[in-house]
Amino acid sequence: MMSMLALVLVLLLSLGGEVAWAQEDGQFSYQGFSRANVTLEDSATVMPNGLLSLTNSTYQTESKGYVFHHTPISFLTRPTATTTNTTAVARSFSTSFVFAIDAGFGGLSSYGLAFVVSSTTDFSTASSGKYMGLLNATNSTGSDRILAIELDTVMNPEFGDINSNHVGIDVNSLISLQAKPAGYYSDNDGAFRNLSLSSRTPMLAWVDYDGQAKQLNVTLAPMQVTKPKTPLLSEAIDLSNVMADTMYVGFASSAGIILTTRHYVLGWSFSLDGPAPPLDFSKLPTLPRVGPKPRSKVFDVVLPLATALLVAAVLAAIFFFLWRQHRFAEVQEDWEDEFGPHRFTYKDLFLATNGFKEKNLLGIGGFGRVYKGVLPATNLEIAVKRVSHDSKQGVREFVAEVVSIGRMRHRNLAQLLGYCRRKGELLLVYDYMVNGSLDKYLYNRNGMALHWHERYRIIKGVASSLLYLHEEWEQIVIHRDIKASNVLLDSQMNGRLGDFGLARLYDHGTVAKTTHVVGTMGYLAPELVRTGKATPLTDVFAFGIFLLEVTCGHRPISIDENNNQVVLVDWVLEHHHNDSVLDVVDRKLLGNFNREEATLILKLGLLCSHPLPNTRPSMRKVMQYLDGGQSAPDLSPTYMSYSTMTMMQNEGFDSYISTCPPSETSILTVSGESSVSALLDGR
Ligand SMILES: *[C@@H]1O[C@H](CO)[C@@H](O)[C@H](O)[C@H]1NC(C)=O
Ligand SMILES: *[C@@H]1O[C@H](CO)[C@@H](O)[C@H](O)[C@H]1NC(C)=O
Numbered sequence: 166m167m168s169m170l171a172l173v174l175v176l177l178l179s180l181g182g183e184v185a186w187a188q189e190d191g192q193f194s195y196q197g198f199s200r201a202n203v204t205l206e207d208s209a210t211v212m213p214n215g216l217l218s219l220t221n222s223t224y225q226t227e228s229k230g231y232v233f234h235h236t237p238i239s240f241l242t243r244p245t246a247t248t249t250n251t252t253a254v255a256r257s258f259s260t261s262f263v264f265a266i267d268a269g270f271g272g273l274s275s276y277g278l279a280f281v282v283s284s285t286t287d288f289s290t291a292s293s294g295k296y297m298g299l300l301n302a303t304n305s306t307g308s309d310r311i312l313a314i315e316l317d318t319v320m321n322p323e324f325g326d327i328n329s330n331h332v333g334i335d336v337n338s339l340i341s342l343q344a345k346p347a348g349y350y351s352d353n354d355g356a357f358r359n360l361s362l363s364s365r366t367p368m369l370a371w372v373d374y375d376g377q378a379k380q381l382n383v384t385l386a387p388m389q390v391t392k393p394k395t396p397l398l399s400e401a402i403d404l405s406n407v408m409a410d411t412m413y414v415g416f417a418s419s420a421g422i423i424l425t426t427r428h429y430v431l432g433w434s435f436s437l438d439g440p441a442p443p444l445d446f447s448k449l450p451t452l453p454r455v456g457p458k459p460r461s462k463v464f465d466v467v468l469p470l471a472t473a474l475l476v477a478a479v480l481a482a483i484f485f486f487l488w489r490q491h492r493f494a495e496v497q498e499d500w501e502d503e504f505g506p507h508r509f510t511y512k513d514l515f516l517a518t519n520g521f522k523e524k525n526l527l528g529i530g531g532f533g534r535v536y537k538g539v540l541p542a543t544n545l546e547i548a549v550k551r552v553s554h555d556s557k558q559g560v561r562e563f564v565a566e567v568v569s570i571g572r573m574r575h576r577n578l579a580q581l582l583g584y585c586r587r588k589g590e591l592l593l594v595y596d597y598m599v600n601g602s603l604d605k606y607l608y609n610r611n612g613m614a615l616h617w618h619e620r621y622r623i624i625k626g627v628a629s630s631l632l633y634l635h636e637e638w639e640q641i642v643i644h645r646d647i648k649a650s651n652v653l654l655d656s657q658m659n660g661r662l663g664d665f666g667l668a669r670l671y672d673h674g675t676v677a678k679t680t681h682v683v684g685t686m687g688y689l690a691p692e693l694v695r696t697g698k699a700t701p702l703t704d705v706f707a708f709g710i711f712l713l714e715v716t717c718g719h720r721p722i723s724i725d726e727n728n729n730q731v732v733l734v735d736w737v738l739e740h741h742h743n744d745s746v747l748d749v750v751d752r753k754l755l756g757n758f759n760r761e762e763a764t765l766i767l768k769l770g771l772l773c774s775h776p777l778p779n780t781r782p783s784m785r786k787v788m789q790y791l792d793g794g795q796s797a798p799d800l801s802p803t804y805m806s807y808s809t810m811t812m813m814q815n816e817g818f819d820s821y822i823s824t825c826p827p828s829e830t831s832i833l834t835v836s837g838e839s840s841v842s843a844l845l846d847g848r
């Protein structure tokens with residue numbers, strides 16, 4: 166009941182439109198300007214929703230616009246009469262405002278917007294255009310004292326402008342005392358993040374002057390970022406010489422002829438001798454919609470009726486909105502800005518997959534469920550993988566990697582299109598593959614078996630994509646989870662390696678001593694289990710197992726009719742030692758296969774899955790064998806069984822193999838210090 170009341174209260178307050186209040190002299194706060202005590206000059210107008218529009222150059226005339234707080238502010242203090250020194254001193258002040266510059270369709274903005282402190286509000290002789298409505302060609306304004314913080318989107322070399330997107334501190338001149346490209350220093354890592362002033366995105370700006378330290382700071386930030394600790398501009402300046410006894414505060418702006426730029430101020434607060442009151446973003450007016458669908462006026466029309474029915478309706482709307490907010494809520498952090506283009510909105514993915522309906526479920530893999538979807542905007546078919554992920558650690562590195570992976574192009578890689586983050590969840594978006602994953606074809610009892618030439622082509626494709634990851638991409642990428650179920654088949658039955666790097670997500674943020682091994686049972690190289698360190702050679706090991714799997718049509722670890730566990734490598738090796746290696750080739754092929762090729766693949770499979778890492782070939786070498794440039798390798802006669810070797814290398818490994826049921830999709834998490842304490846992780 167209480168929360169209900171609170172809601173109604175909040176509702177009534179917000180129905181009252183933007184809240185404006187002006188306390189004692191020298192402090193005010195406006196969220197929207199409908200009821201603000203301000204003077205508008207020239208083309209400045211307050212739109213019905215309270216949005217302040219400074220310029221309107223849509224009619225091909227240059228325009229300038231001003232807004233000033235109605236009452237002038239006493240910026241100077243004079244020492245008490247008892248002292249002889251009567252020099253006036255400028256007081257500290259602080260202001261914050263939310264602005265937006267809409268450069269229209271061309272994206273080219275004309276001129277800019279400035280926060281102004283001036284001894285007059287009469288700017289009739291000031292010029293528009295590059296003079297930003299502040300001065301004219303003779304540097305005169307009628308005011309001899311003017312402080313401006315310019316948000317300039319045009320580069321005027323005659324004023325020494327650094328670029329066409331900068332912030333500058335100006336005193337009585339358009340040549341800035343100090344200027345920097347628009348942006349802010351992130352509190353997270355201190356790095357500089359660019360902001361585009363004319364992006365039509367509302368942004369926050371702060372201007373703070375410390376009268377004692379005689380220091381003027383200017384700070385910029387996107388709405389969702391709290392005020393950065395490091396200001397963009399910090400200038401040592403004594404404003405005592407600039408300020409008159411009373412000065413007006415406000416904004417000036419100018420737009421040029423051809424370009425239809427609009428300058429907006431959404432909210433503004435100011436305070437003398439203290440920090441500017443914080444703005445309540447929820448009460449700020451919205452920018453006018455661009456595009457064909459005009460904003461519904463329903464609320465404006467029925468509002469005066471203010472019946473209980475309306476309240477109920479609005480309440481319902483709010484609940485719906487909150488529910489929607491919650492439903493489509495995402496997690497987005499500061500550092501993700503640079504990955505913008507690779508980010509999908511949850512809403513788009515939700516709509517694409519019909520709300521993640523069961524009907525769209527393609528499969529459940531070790532890392533999560535995969536859904537089929539169609540992006541509404543482009544009709545592109547996608548596969549969306551939902552990976553549950555509760556730890557914050559490693560996400561950043563992982564997302565960086567996802568984006569870097571997204572830039573890879575190889576015909577045998579499943580293309581990663583982007584990602585989205587929600588609380589406890591990561592969504593990865595891939596190209597949709599019509600024919601699903603390879604394991605379905607290998608282990609499908611009723612269906613048609615894959616022909617040998619198809620298997621051979623898939624193997625070559627996967628090998629070349631792995632070579633690309635290991636050696637041809639700009640950095641070494643370790644796949645970490647090569648297996649038949651991670652090989653997807655496109656419409657021409659080409660193999661495409663998917664899911665790469667995913668295992669790494671679970672590999673970060675490990676406790677100091679233990680290392681988590683992530684991969685799939687039966688494909689884990691013995692040294693990976695022992696040390697927890699994935700290398701290209703541990704990938705080669707898994708690739709070797711994959712070769713045997715595709716050739717034999719058997720899972721890496723299986724149970725035979727006598728309930729004995731069969732380790733695929735050992736079984737193939739045994740036949741190899743007995744000179745009967747071709748007996749292991751998938752029975753479903755009914756003998757229809759190329760003997761030379763099959764012999765090569767089986768030998769290569771054994772070589773790649775050799776327990777000793779240094780005996781395994783690199784992927785480049787593997788590719789040379791497959792391309793026929795090199796004759797089949799010979800296995801050393803001392804090649805011992807996988808189980809024997811690993812047992813010798815690491816007591817206990819064998820026992821863990823036999824205690825775990827063979828499971829294709831499980832992710833194995835093993836503490837690297839003692840592989841005996843192997844755990845099956847159910848995720
Ligand atoms: C605006 O400020 C002026 C000067 O203090 C005052 O006379 C006027 O009543 C104020 N108007 C409103 C609407 O508060
Ligand atoms: C822009 O100016 C034109 C002409 O002065 C006017 O008709 C139009 O309503 C203005 N637009 C806005 C949004 O103020």
Ligand SMILES: *[C@@H]1O[C@H](CO)[C@@H](O)[C@H](O)[C@H]1NC(C)=O
Nearest residue numbers: 244249250251252253254405
């Ligand atoms: C008076 O005070 C101001 C500010 O404290 C200082 O800059 C100035 O030098 C002083 N003048 C004299 C004559 O002491």
Ligand SMILES: *[C@@H]1O[C@H](CO)[C@@H](O)[C@H](O)[C@H]1NC(C)=O
Nearest residue numbers: 302303304305323338339340
């Ligand atoms: C106006 O400012 C510019 C740049 O500082 C200067 O070159 C010019 O002489 C000034 N003109 C006047 C009339 O002060």
Ligand SMILES: *[C@@H]1O[C@H](CO)[C@@H](O)[C@H](O)[C@H]1NC(C)=O
Nearest residue numbers: 290291301302303305306307
């Ligand atoms: C510039 O402003 C001054 C002072 O208002 C005015 O006297 C002068 O005529 C203006 N010059 C131009 C070129 O508009």
Ligand SMILES: *[C@@H]1O[C@H](CO)[C@@H](O)[C@H](O)[C@H]1NC(C)=O
Nearest residue numbers: 328346348357358359360503
């Ligand atoms: C920021 O903008 C500048 C100039 O446009 C550019 O040189 C720089 O690479 C940008 N930095 C980032 C991180 O985007």
Ligand SMILES: *[C@@H]1O[C@H](CO)[C@@H](O)[C@H](O)[C@H]1NC(C)=O
Nearest residue numbers: 373374375380382395396399
């Ligand atoms: C200006 O920024 C500096 C940090 O660069 C800070 O120490 C100082 O307190 C700031 N001054 C004001 C008035 O915000």
